[in-house]
Amino acid sequence: MHALIENNEVKQIITSPKSLVIGDVRYPAKIFSLWSQSELNAIGIYEVITDSSNKKDGAYYINTNEEYNYADNQVTKSWGTATPKKLEDEDAVDEDGKNILDEDGNQVVNYGLKTEKKKIIKDQASGLLAPTDWYVIKATEVADYSVPANITAFRADVRAKSNEMETQIDACTTVEQLETLYTRDENGTRPLAEFPKEVV
Numbered sequence: 001m002h003a004l005i006e007n008n009e010v011k012q013i014i015t016s017p018k019s020l021v022i023g024d025v026r027y028p029a030k031i032f033s034l035w036s037q038s039e040l041n042a043i044g045i046y047e048v049i050t051d052s053s054n055k056k057d058g059a060y061y062i063n064t065n066e067e068y069n070y071a072d073n074q075v076t077k078s079w080g081t082a083t084p085k086k087l088e089d090e091d092a093v094d095e096d097g098k099n100i101l102d103e104d105g106n107q108v109v110n111y112g113l114k115t116e117k118k119k120i121i122k123d124q125a126s127g128l129l130a131p132t133d134w135y136v137i138k139a140t141e142v143a144d145y146s147v148p149a150n151i152t153a154f155r156a157d158v159r160a161k162s163n164e165m166e167t168q169i170d171a172c173t174t175v176e177q178l179e180t181l182y183t184r185d186e187n188g189t190r191p192l193a194e195f196p197k198e199v200v
Contacts, residue, residue: 001048003075010068051078060179084175088112118166125162157196164193
């Protein structure tokens with residue numbers, strides 16, 4: 001990525017090589033591959049350096065729009081301070097602060113990260129349990145049939161892990177704590193509990 005600088009300001013961001021008119025001269029796209037950086041700089045084209053120090057995971061934070069700044073013969077792409085997303089559920093309100101109701105007169109709720117994450121866990125648990133549901137159904141319909149012990153143990157473990165993860169999420173008081181639960185270390189492990197492997 002490059003930027004065209006005119007009068008010490010970022011005039012244009014160039015995301016891929018293309019033909020450019022600078023002043024009264026048209027330059028072909030191949031200058032980006034054939035010219036040295038100093039030659040490009042001489043006509044006002046600078047490589048963009050990305051500073052991601054303020055950019056955070058969009059699953060947990062609202063990032064600002066990127067900004068391009070030119071200083072000391074260098075163009076930097078950066079972000080402002082990210083805002084943590086809401087952790088807890090909140091009643092939806094309009095611009096006047098009045099509650100927003102649905103068509104049935106019920107309060108509309110803006111779900112926070114905790115609710116969103118717990119819903120994902122519930123869906124994952126349901127997906128893990130579904131392939132073995134037939135064992136339980138058969139046991140209720142066939143008098144002399146029992147669910148195999150390994151299936152019963154697996155289903156109980158899935159539910160226990162699901163509850164454990166939800167408890168860990170509920171215990172978080174900051175977005176940083178929630179994000180940390182999902183952050184894996186160099187060994188691929190994370191603080192948040194893991195579901196058991198599916199039974200074959």
